[in-house]
Amino acid sequence: MADTATSNLTVTTISLTMAELGSLNPLPVVAAELDQPYTVGEGVPEELQASARYGVVPNVYPYLMQDGYSREAAPREFPAVVLENNKLRVTVIPSLGGRLWELFDKATGKQLLHTHDAPQLANIALRKAWFAGGLEWNIGTRGHSPTSCDPLHTAIVHTPDGKHILRMWEFERLREVVFQVDVWLPEDSPVVFAAVRIRNPNDHDVPMYWWSNAAIPETERTRVIAPAEEAFGSDYTTDITRVRPTSHEGYDGTWPVNSPHAADFFFDIDPSERRWVVAADDDGDGLAMLSTGLLRGKKLFVWGQGQGGKRWQEWLSPGAGPYAEIQAGLAQTQFEHLVMPAGAEWAWVEAYGNGHLDPDASHGTDWDAAVAHAGERLEQLLPHDELESMLSAAITDADVPPSKMLVDGSGWGVLERARRQKNGKAWVDESGTPFVDESVTAEQEPWLALLQGKAFDGASSFVAGVDWEDVLAGQESPEAHFHLATMKHARQDLEGAKSGYRHVVADPEATPGIKALAHRGLGLALLAAGRDADGLAELRNGVEADPANAALLMEAITLSIRHGDPAMALELNGAAPKAGTGVGRLTFLKALALARTGNPAAAAAILREGVEIPDLREGEDAISALWQEVCPDEPVPFGYQFGMH
Incomplete structure (x- = not known):
């Protein structure tokens, strides 16, 4: 893609040494396998406890896992968009989840984000594949977003008042909502802005989760400051409890290098306070994260100084140095979901720049003084009232049609629009976020054909919802029966799933591939019911039905060990x-x-x-x-x- 410029916005490419994402794992994600929220300990208000219990999902169905990558990296070119003025240079990679990859401060010559030229894919996200660095957008449920490594629909938008906006959007399939991120950098601005909008087109409430996650360089003198004395803490092994970050387990956790192990600190910011979090290095420089009021939560995450934390950082960012994360979210902690009403639209504005703190004040022993100083500096960087006043214009701009499309995201938005139109259900206004027919691929085509009354055949992807189950119930093919059983399994109707799978494995018309997946689904359902021997036997039947399905073989080997038959694992491994x-x-x-x-x-x-x-x-x-x-x-x-x- 040749470099093309629009005012301070340039469309170009970026070279990263990175492994290929690889093929999607063909196995539907039906087991109840997501980590459940940590238990809540002392000092945690009932409001937080209730929202931690609300909206928990058993899995990320209908998404498929992204685990086909290796660690064999090679230079690759990715479409990129650069926003630049006389103070900042911002690089965004739309095809990798819309990641804001670089935020370069020209006055200091410093990258405010942890960034590098050789990101390593690793099993960190909800769909496994993820890479460290930059600023990412997380939606759906607790974890790194299902869209972390996917292209987002991306366009340049010219507003009537002269703004040049980089817009990215997608249909999020877990919660069935549309989200968009509008990024712009005004002339002479010391901060880059991101306006986020989420729209719930459903006629029912949905549990909502959002966290903007910024990786920051971690130096020996990095300190993270937010306007709170207390936080809700988690160390990945114990209950969520109320803690004091500055005197936590005998150390001051606001200095990432002090933490002996991985830890989260969700700052308990008073509702009357401005919502911000800032990192400051030895010179007082570092990323400031500001937002309008809806984005309530502010967080510090550290890997810790233990061998495991150091190993993870080297695994994710070889040679790039250590990093921590500061984040901003809708809820106070990442263990929670909020109730998003039917038909609701939520929007907020975020701003990112160099906090430019005085290191004597930011690194002093008086926490209150450090907070007061940081608050004053951030008010100088971007006055609170000025940021809040931007929200109404951002909401208006969100529906301005794109001027130039840059990248197509997935075709799932097109399919969802077609499903809702067929069933007379509400959908979003696509003026600002068009889902174009050109984005449809073989993943969506069989489902579009089904909506059009054609024979259902060849679907290697999966969908969810009562509407789809009703349509499939009228089909008589083994493939339709398998997909219907899979939908029931994903929502943990194990009896309905087992009945459907048994129907498929007994059907002489079922193809070996479908029969293998049905044996596998039946096996998982039996294992979930405590019938280990029967479940493992069905997994073996699945492998025998389709020996070429490497993902199925891997899963059968893993589960045979987990459920007490390592001899079966060795036997299957011999054919791997x-x-x-x-x-x-x-x-x-x-x-x-x-x-x-x-x-x-x-x-x-x-x-x-x-x-x-x-x-x-x-x-x-x-x-x-x-x-x-x-x-x-x-x-x-x-x-x-x-x-x-």
């Missing part, structure tokens, strides 16, 4: 592929199965030779635990230390 992105995990699973079948020496030999699992889960201690089991007299190698506590 010897190349591809899953080899590292298969090698580890072989070692684990060997240990569970009474052969620790063979397991130890595999670990000593070296195992690398590209999709290792955040905080996963499995390799370290197995090493300690089979090599009890040897320290765990640094490369295997991923524990966050």
Whole structure:
């Protein structure tokens, strides 16, 4: 894509050394597998406890997992948009979740965001694939967004009053809402603005979650300040409790380098206070995150100084140095969902720039003085009333039609519009956020055909909702029966799912691929009901029905160990592929199965030779635990230390 400029907005490309995302995992995400909220401890108000209980989802169905990546990186070009004035240069990557990748302060020559040229994909997000750095937009439920690594619909918008806006938008499938982010950088402005709008077109309330997450460079002298004495804290192992960050477990947690382990601090900012959080390095420079009132929550996350935290940072950003995160969200903590009423539209404005604090004040021992000073400096950077006054114009601008389309997002918005039109249901005004027919791919085409009354065939993607179940109930093909059973399974109607799966596996017209997935679904449902032997037998049947389905084989091996049949795991592992992105995990699973079948020496030999699992889960201690089991007299190698506590 050639460089093209519109005022201070340039369309260009950026080169990143990065692995390919790879193919989607074909297995529907039906098990109840999302981490549940942490239990709530002392000092947490009932309002927070109630919103932590509300809106919890069992999984991210209908999304498919993104785990087809490796750690074999190569230079790749990505479409990028640069917004620039005499103070800041901002780089955005629309095709990677709309990530605001760089925020460069010209006066100091500093990058205010943790950024680098070789981001590593890792299993951190709700759909697994994620990469560290920049500023990301998270919607749906607790975790990094399902759209973290997806292209967003992207366009340039020229407003009647002369603003040049970079707009990104998408239909979020978990909550069935439309979100958009409008980014602009006025001439001479020391901050870049982002106006966010979420629209709920449904005739019912939806649980809503949003956190804007900024990775910041972590130095020995970085301090994070927010206008609060207390916070709600979590260290990933204990209850959420009310804590005092400046004197937490014997250390001042507002200095990231002080934290011995991973930790969250959700600042308890009084409603009367301006909502902000700022990082300051040894010179007082660092990212300031400001927002209008709706974006209530402000947070500090640290990986901690333990071996696991250091290993994770090296795993995610090789050679790029340590980082922390400051974040802003709709709720007070990330454990909560808010009630978004039927038909509601929510909007707010965020602003990002260099706080330019005085290090003597920001790094002093008097917390109140540091907060007061930071508040004064941020008021100078962007007066509170000026930011709040921008909201009404941002809401008006949100419906200004795009002037030039840059990137197509997914075709799911087109399908959702068609579904709602067919059923006489409300939809959003697409004036500012058009979902274009050109975005439709093979993922959506079978479902569009079904809406049009055509035969249902060839769907490798999944959808959710009562409307879809009603349409599929009128179809007689094995594929339709399988998808209907899958929808029931995803919403945890296990009896309905098992009945549907059994119908498919008994149908002589079912293709081997569909039959294999039906055996797999039945197996998962039986395992969830505590029938381990029967469940594992169905998983084996699935593998035998479609031996080429590597994802199914991997899952069967994993679950056979988890449910007490490591011998089955070893047998299946013998037929596993010897190349591809899953080899590292298969090698580890072989070692684990060997240990569970009474052969620790063979397991130890595999670990000593070296195992690398590209999709290792955040905080996963499995390799370290197995090493300690089979090599009890040897320290765990640094490369295997991923524990966050």
